[in-house]
Amino acid sequence: MSDWQRTHTCGELRESHIGQTVTLNGWVNTYRSYNNQVFVDLRDRYGVTQVVFESEDAELQKLANSVGREFVLSVTGAVAARLKGKENAKLATGAVELKASAAKVLNACPTPPFEITEFGNELANEDIRLQYRYLDLRRKTLQDTMILRHRLCKTIRDTLDAQGFLEVETPLLGKSSPEGARDYLVPSRVYHGEWFALPQSPQLYKQLLMVAGYDKYFQIARCLRDEDLRADRQPEFTQLDMEMSFIEMEDIFRVIENLSKAIFKDCLDIDIPTPFRRMGYDEAMLKYGSDKPDLRYALEIVDVGAVAAKSEFKVFKDVLASGGVIRGLCAKGAADKFSNSDLKPGGKLSEHVGRYGAKGLAWMKVEGDKLTGSIEKFFPAAVQQELRQVMNAESGDVLLFVADKESVVCDALGALRIHLASLLKLYDPDAKVFNILWVVDFPSFMYDAEDKRWVANHHPFTAPRDEDIPHLDTDPGKVKAKAYDLVMNGYEVGGGSIRIHSPVVQSKAFQVLGMDEETAKSRFGFLLDALKFGAPPHGGIALGIDRWVMMLAGTTNIRDVIAFPKNAKSRDLMTGAPAGVDNRQLKDLGLK
């Protein structure tokens, strides 16, 4: 061992080490200097230890005075108890300090472009932190998140291994399929004009593994989708991809609930209750305007169509006459929180619903036993009474309504519900509260009015509920799928389905989607062939690892849980990718 190499980490020393001579390696976290006395807080990923330079050795003191923040040091010395009353309770190592007797600058560091400490939560702008990601990753919060992510993946591997699951890798270079998200494409050098596609998920491969008899499969797999980003979406992200044979939905639920229990226990030492609540898609859309409802707070949407029909309000009556719906939210005690100008057209609440295609936000306030507001006059007293009753409204509440076609009402009120919950502080975003549920009974197909065709809601291999199979021929809109989403605090953190393993049902599904035999064959021929060769009943699920870490770490930014993320415009600000390439490379690929 070289004389500068560490014997302990910076998070390790305790009173039991007092008297030992040790060597620490680490970065200068902070630095406090006097004439002949220098305190350095030395940091590594295990913690921080205070080093004291107060030696008779002039060379050593000179070295100590010459270092700056983020210098990399090796320090050797005796572990000593701190002076009485000078212990630092904020440090795990705070009972002791290292009295330096020798030190070596392993590397110097220029003044960093931003401060790496987190005091006051005054972080530098994200773009500069992404540009110097390796510096930002030195922050304790990010290091803790990466450790959490590691723990999550380890728990997954251990738990699934113990249950007999096999981790199998599937190709990154595959075939493009026109369904779903936009593919990232990779040109073939050998076959000019032909392209690989990077996987949006290992979906097809995992089904092939079932055909091959690997009846309990999982993979922590990178997935790539060339779509626009969001705070919780990256072009490359990680899924726990799973598939099982000879199972039904209940088996998937049980495996995932037990896995979730293990994850919360190992990562946060929290016992979460199982089984998870289940909610039908229809109920989720009706009450929460979303297929991923945040149930940390109630604030349910109420359908008031029957009451509104008794009013004289032309806007409402017209919407009902044209087959639309009228639904509303009752914002408890919000009357004095929203001024009339907040509520009027162009105000901050109505603007919020406008984004989702709602033409307006109708409102009334409850004052004592009366309703007030510009549309109050269209509601006879008895109807007002009824409205208050169905919306469970009391004095001081604000009633908010959107009238439109159902999809617009769901989107608008679903978004307004989330917005109100945040404004009215209906939940504590920082509390370690986890509301988890299964959303089930998704429609198999959604009608695309523009293209005048049915499209698969999940994917074309999702099995219909057994009792709905007859509807495939007659009324595809009625068919519910054996599909399920796992929802946590309003985020979709998983989703999957039981797959079709019957060629007859599969070809009916393709028929509904308007895909003829030939098209289906050219797109998924290898899978359809495989399914013929003795495919077992099978199904699976994928959990969004990044979003799980977000939830566990308490962040809403996916970039906080990925070591080297892209920015919101899909650029890597550190490497500069994507970037141009040499003409030579293009020539090899037949692109020039």
Add this chain to the structure above:
RNA sequence: GGGGACGUAGCUCAAUUGGUUAGAGCACCGGCCUGUCACGCCGGAGGUUGCGGGUUCGACCCCCGUCGUCCUCGCCA
């Protein structure tokens, strides 16, 4: 592709709403300090106000364009 917010010192933010020398905290540099720990005190340096144009006697501020960052709608089977 659309909408919104933002862009001022290395970093985080001010600048009395168009007024003359653009400030503060942190960081940095120098000095003082023998128990600090987000050390403290004194001093210093640091600016083409993202970039380009326009309006004006005068622009960080208003207008147009452009670039960048974040959020969002579309998109994400």
